Amino acid sequence: MKNTNSRRSFIKNISLATFSAVALSGCKSAVFDKFLQKNFKTLSKKEKDNIIRDLEIKYKEKYGKEFHVSDKPEIDGTLFGYALDLSRCVGCRRCVYACVTENNQSRDPQIHWIEVLQMEKERGIDFPHSTAQYNPEKVPEKGYFYVPVQCQQCKNPPCVKVCPVKATWQEPDGITVIDYNWCIGCRYCMAACPYGARHFNWGEPNVPTAELNTEVHYLGNRPRMKGVVEKCTFCIQRSRAGKYPACVEICPVGARKFGNLLDPNSEIRYILENKRVLILKQELNTQPKFYYFYGI
Amino acid sequence: MKYNFYENMKVSLIMISLYIVLVSGCKNKESDNSVINKINPGKEDIISSEQSNDYAVEAPPFSDGIFPCTDCHKNLKPNPTRRVLKDWHDDISAMFNHDSENRWCLDCHDLKNRDSLRLASGKLLDFKESYKLCGQCHGEKYRDWKVGVHGKRSGEWNGKKEYLLCVSCHNPHSPKFKELVPELPPTRQEDIKFVQLSNTRKK
Numbered sequence: 001m002k003n004t005n006s007r008r009s010f011i012k013n014i015s016l017a018t019f020s021a022v023a024l025s026g027c028k029s030a031v032f033d034k035f036l037q038k039n040f041k042t043l044s045k046k047e048k049d050n051i052i053r054d055l056e057i058k059y060k061e062k063y064g065k066e067f068h069v070s071d072k073p074e075i076d077g078t079l080f081g082y083a084l085d086l087s088r089c090v091g092c093r094r095c096v097y098a099c100v101t102e103n104n105q106s107r108d109p110q111i112h113w114i115e116v117l118q119m120e121k122e123r124g125i126d127f128p129h130s131t132a133q134y135n136p137e138k139v140p141e142k143g144y145f146y147v148p149v150q151c152q153q154c155k156n157p158p159c160v161k162v163c164p165v166k167a168t169w170q171e172p173d174g175i176t177v178i179d180y181n182w183c184i185g186c187r188y189c190m191a192a193c194p195y196g197a198r199h200f201n202w203g204e205p206n207v208p209t210a211e212l213n214t215e216v217h218y219l220g221n222r223p224r225m226k227g228v229v230e231k232c233t234f235c236i237q238r239s240r241a242g243k244y245p246a247c248v249e250i251c252p253v254g255a256r257k258f259g260n261l262l263d264p265n266s267e268i269r270y271i272l273e274n275k276r277v278l279i280l281k282q283e284l285n286t287q288p289k290f291y292y293f294y295g296i
Numbered sequence: 297m298k299y300n301f302y303e304n305m306k307v308s309l310i311m312i313s314l315y316i317v318l319v320s321g322c323k324n325k326e327s328d329n330s331v332i333n334k335i336n337p338g339k340e341d342i343i344s345s346e347q348s349n350d351y352a353v354e355a356p357p358f359s360d361g362i363f364p365c366t367d368c369h370k371n372l373k374p375n376p377t378r379r380v381l382k383d384w385h386d387d388i389s390a391m392f393n394h395d396s397e398n399r400w401c402l403d404c405h406d407l408k409n410r411d412s413l414r415l416a417s418g419k420l421l422d423f424k425e426s427y428k429l430c431g432q433c434h435g436e437k438y439r440d441w442k443v444g445v446h447g448k449r450s451g452e453w454n455g456k457k458e459y460l461l462c463v464s465c466h467n468p469h470s471p472k473f474k475e476l477v478p479e480l481p482p483t484r485q486e487d488i489k490f491v492q493l494s495n496t497r498k499k
Contacts, residue, residue, distance in 0.1 A: 075454075093479035110483045132482055138475035202488075242452040253473065254448035254465070266453070267444040275445075295446060 030054070039166060040179040040219065052218065059223065063209050071218045072240045074173035080234050081174075081261040081268040082245075083277070084148060085295040088255035091116050091139045091146030095247035095256065099150075102235060102246035103221035104213055106205030113199065113232040114150040114247065121145055125280070150247075151176065151197040151232035152280060152288030159189035159198060168229075174261075174289055175234050177219035185227040194281050198231045234258070261289065351442075351459045356423045363423070365410035374407050393470040404429055404468070430462045437462075 037043075037051065052069045059067040096114045105111045117130040121143050130147070140146065157176050160168055167182035168189055190198040204226045216222040217237035224230050235245035239258070248256040259266035268291075271277065275293040368384075378400050381389045385401075406414040413421040413429050421429055431438030440446035444457065447465065451457040466473065 078454075090473075090476055091478060092476040093481075096482070097479050109488050112482050115482065133484065135478065135481045137477065139478045140475070239453070242454050244450060244453050249448075249450045251448060252465075252476065254446065254460075257445065257449075259453045263454075267449070270443045271445055295440065 037181055039182050041166075041169065048218075055218075055222065059214075063212055063223075065209065065212060065214050067214045067216060067222075069216050069218055069222055070237060070240075072237075074171055074175075075240060075242075077260075077262055078173045079261040079289070080153065080239060081259060081272075081289045081291065082153070082234065083257040083268055083271045083291045083293050085253075085255040085257070086145060086147065086292050087294045087296045088253045089116075089146045089148060090253055091118055091134065091141075091144075092252060094250045094252055095148060098246045098250035099232070099235075101211060102213055102238070103233075104205075104207050104216070104223050105230075106201060106203075106207060106224075108206045109201075109203045111199045111201070111205070111230070113197070113230070114148055115196065116146055116148045118144050118146055125278075147280075147292070149195055149197065149280070150290070151234075152195050152286065152290040153232075153234060155287035155289060156285060158192040158194070158284075158286060162188040162192040164188065171219075173240075175236055175239075176231075177233055177236065178229060178231070179219065180222070180224050180228045180230070183228040185229065187229060189229055194284050194286065198229050200229050201226050255295075351427070353424065353427070353459045353461050354464060356426060356461055357464055358423075363411070365405075369410040376402060376407055378402075388469050391467070391470045393472070394468065424461075426468070427462050430468075 034054075038047070040048075043051070048071050052071060055069050056067050059065065059069075093116050096112050096116060099105070099113050100107070100111075103113065105113060115132050117127070117132055118134040118141070119126060119130045123129055125147065134141070134144075153174055153176060155170075155174070157170055160170055160176060163169075164186060165182060165184055167180075167184070168176060168178045170176045185200070187198075187200055190196075190200060201224055205224050207223065212223070213221060215237055217233075217240070220233040220236035235243075235247075238245055244258050245256075248258045257267050257271060259268035261268055261272075263269065271293050272291065275295065277291045277293045279288045279291060381401070402414075404413055406412045406420055409420055411423075413423060413426060415421055415429060416432055427438065427441065431441075437446050441459075441462070444459075447462075448460055449457045462468070462471075
């Protein structure tokens with residue numbers, strides 16, 4: 001007696017069925033490649049090049065614009081640091097919107113990577129009593145000071161620690177990045193971040209085509225999709241090309257400073273050595289590379 | 297015996313390649329250091345304080361038609377008496393707020409050479425180097441500005457930087473930084489609407 005319902009035949013049939021389903025559905029292998037795309041860190045040079053080429057074609061179709069997607073790795077001998085002069089910031093929010101345009105953040109639903117908090121001078125740095133909603137005719141307002149908060153690029157980042165799929169990691173130049181294709185949208189990292197620096201695409205991101213920045217980095221400001229987390233990358237597309245981040249260049253009071261912590265002659269090192277410096281939530285041992293200082 | 301020979305070859309090959317990797321690893325570290333030096337083209341390239349005008353500064357922001365001053369002043373008799381100007385430069389008199397109790401025009405402008413600034417030492421100074429004049433009193437700010445900590449820099453963090461003159465941000469006659477109109481505050485979280493989400497939730 002031949003048993004036709006053997007395990008072997010079941011498996012055989014299953015695989016046949018899958019294969020024929022695939023063949024019938026007319027899916028291109030590209031779709032599967034995309035579905036099976038590996039974590040960015042494990043991709044070979046060739047695979048990266050292919051993915052980037054496909055992305056550029058996809059963006060061209062979707063937005064009708066030529067994109068330049070970079071996967072430029074870190075520059076040897078760099079560890080990026082940032083300093084912000086609390087005695088100068090006037091809370092004008094120019095940085096917030098320069099960042100939005102540079103990094104293709106969704107306009108609606110709105111995502112801002114930088115949040116400028118207004119704090120009372122009498123209370124000092126006090127998050128529970130701060131507000132981001134201040135809207136007077138002119139800034140700075142008397143009796144208040146301003147603390148812009150964005151990703152603090154921690155040396156000991158809790159967001160990286162909690163990611164269940166390793167979709168976010170710290171690069172050798174100190175920038176914590178996200179592989180948007182690998183992110184599953186669980187938002188553990190947002191819960192872990194003590195600075196509220198990570199933002200979730202609850203809806204399909206919406207950027208006016210005319211305002212799209214087409215100079216993008218794979219791990220930074222390329223257009224995101226619904227369901228992924230994003231955050232400040234020190235403008236990875238700019239900083240790795242030797243340029244200052246967009247928020248540094250827009251700041252009308254020159255409160256924002258950026259440079260290489262490993263270079264003893266850099267502005268950032270001068271600040272660390274000569275100014276009174278503080279970091280936010282020091283007690284959490286996140287060790288930010290984003291320093292606040294008093295220039296006067 | 298033959299088998300052993302090959303085995304030995306294998307082992308020695310592995311040893312050799314290991315050695316190469318180790319050596320090249322060390323070399324990499326060395327070259328890392330040289331890269332660090334390379335990416336800092338040296339502040340000396342940007343800053344050497346004694347030579348004139350080494351800072352890549354933008355041109356001084358003159359009001360339209362005001363420079364060169366000699367256009368008007370060459371026909372005027374210089375008057376060194378301290379006074380409030382009424383017929384000309386009354387706009388500056390009106391706003392002047394830069395230690396105005398103790399200072400007036402000729403503390404910075406030269407009496408004889410109107411197209412020049414004048415240091416306290418009497419040395420004439422081009423308008424393009426006005427930061428030196430400011431630095432006479434504001435030494436600490438001047439030091440910070442030279443290293444890129446006071447004021448805005450643009451350009452490259454590891455290379456060529458653009459400096460702004462003090463007067464690009466501070467009106468020299470009324471240097472206090474002016475108040476700004478802030479950009480819009482962020483949307484409150486409760487005001488962010490998702491059509492699909494809110495529909496399903498309400499049902």
